[in-house]
Amino acid sequence: MGDLLDKFQPLIDQREALLSTGITDPFNLVMERVVSPTVAVCNGRETILLGTYNYMGMTFDPDVIAAGKQALDEFGSGTTGSRVLNGTYRGHRDCEDALKHFYAMDHAMVFSTGYQANLGIISTIAGKNDYIILDIDSHASIYDGCALGNANIVPFRHNDVEALEKRLKRIPEGAGKLVILEGVYSMLGDIAPLKEMVAVSKAAGAMVLVDEAHSMGFIGENGRGVAEAEGVIDDVDFIIGTFSKSVGTVGGFCVSNHPKFEILRLVCRPYVFTASLPPSVVATAATSIRKLMDGADKRAHLWENSKKLHAGLKALGFALGTDTPQSAIIAVIMPNLEQGAAMWEALLNEGLYVNLARPPATPANMTLLRCSLCAEHSSDQVDQILAMFTAAGRATNCIR
Numbered sequence: 001m002g003d004l005l006d007k008f009q010p011l012i013d014q015r016e017a018l019l020s021t022g023i024t025d026p027f028n029l030v031m032e033r034v035v036s037p038t039v040a041v042c043n044g045r046e047t048i049l050l051g052t053y054n055y056m057g058m059t060f061d062p063d064v065i066a067a068g069k070q071a072l073d074e075f076g077s078g079t080t081g082s083r084v085l086n087g088t089y090r091g092h093r094d095c096e097d098a099l100k101h102f103y104a105m106d107h108a109m110v111f112s113t114g115y116q117a118n119l120g121i122i123s124t125i126a127g128k129n130d131y132i133i134l135d136i137d138s139h140a141s142i143y144d145g146c147a148l149g150n151a152n153i154v155p156f157r158h159n160d161v162e163a164l165e166k167r168l169k170r171i172p173e174g175a176g177k178l179v180i181l182e183g184v185y186s187m188l189g190d191i192a193p194l195k196e197m198v199a200v201s202k203a204a205g206a207m208v209l210v211d212e213a214h215s216m217g218f219i220g221e222n223g224r225g226v227a228e229a230e231g232v233i234d235d236v237d238f239i240i241g242t243f244s245k246s247v248g249t250v251g252g253f254c255v256s257n258h259p260k261f262e263i264l265r266l267v268c269r270p271y272v273f274t275a276s277l278p279p280s281v282v283a284t285a286a287t288s289i290r291k292l293m294d295g296a297d298k299r300a301h302l303w304e305n306s307k308k309l310h311a312g313l314k315a316l317g318f319a320l321g322t323d324t325p326q327s328a329i330i331a332v333i334m335p336n337l338e339q340g341a342a343m344w345e346a347l348l349n350e351g352l353y354v355n356l357a358r359p360p361a362t363p364a365n366m367t368l369l370r371c372s373l374c375a376e377h378s379s380d381q382v383d384q385i386l387a388m389f390t391a392a393g394r395a396t397n398c399i400r
């Protein structure tokens, strides 16, 4: 009998080789205590968090916490049911209202995660004989949404408007077309040229879905994302987002102005065949989303942090994912996994946590140290972070 897990042997070997060097496992860290949105205790030591996607620092907001506690007291710990049966409480509707208000859109559908939002919306709206045209660097949840559905999949080169246009022109006349883009690409922290991409998609008669997971709350005048910043939000048919980043809890959603949108609640399997979010979670999400609408000062401070860290790392001689700061993610490119893991560990020993990212999550086989800034990082913390990068970079020979 063949062992079905044998196919993972190369990965097991690679992992064992890395850990045999005595390095701390970068994919097994425990946060023993969380002190604030920017500080946790790891391995018994206070550590600055620079890899949490907690962009707006909402996880410890007193109003958000109070709303969660109240919902826990009033509605219990969970719904034990699907949104279409016993799993829609007043709080789920309230959360969808908060999203509609935040995006100024007619419809909002809350899913149990952002992963499920992509899985559900993509697999449901693009069916047999339709075409999905997507950026090759799309998130795993987008690819998995494509895999769950029956549409034909046509990838194009990352952020290449001409390539998108060429692919669109080759699609048979009359076929349904869905272009899928992201506002911010989370591995390198670069943004999509949405103005041009939405224009060519619309000219070809395609519908457009934009995943704004990493831009919600931060980018755009009202924090609606890159589509807002680029002035094309009215031409986007579906926006996908998550509560697990700027909103500071867990959950996912799709917002839209499409007049037939509500029917999706009955036909979207990852919405129907799973339990809805606990009342405390939707209460924290709704409160957080409403507060993000007034987040202009936080947005401005987060931009300052992003610019300062980008300039500082560049001056130290690190290779970065973007020439200029484009989002709250700054990716430091490492020469290989071994050096990346060594630098990751050296930073942890200095008291700094960043995300180590490796293939297949990363484009072009890159090993990255991904830094995600928070609006609650003080300017002083950014100085400390740069000092830690200097010490760790020198200790591991990543910089001189």
Ligand SMILES: Cc1ncc(COP(=O)(O)O)c(C=O)c1O
Binding pocket: 113, 114, 115, 116, 118, 139, 141, 182, 186, 211, 213, 214, 242, 243, 244, 250, 251, 252
């Ligand atoms: C672009 C993108 N879309 C969707 C998701 C999924 O979000 P969630 O954590 O809510 O499942 C992520 C999360 O990493 C993401 O980066």
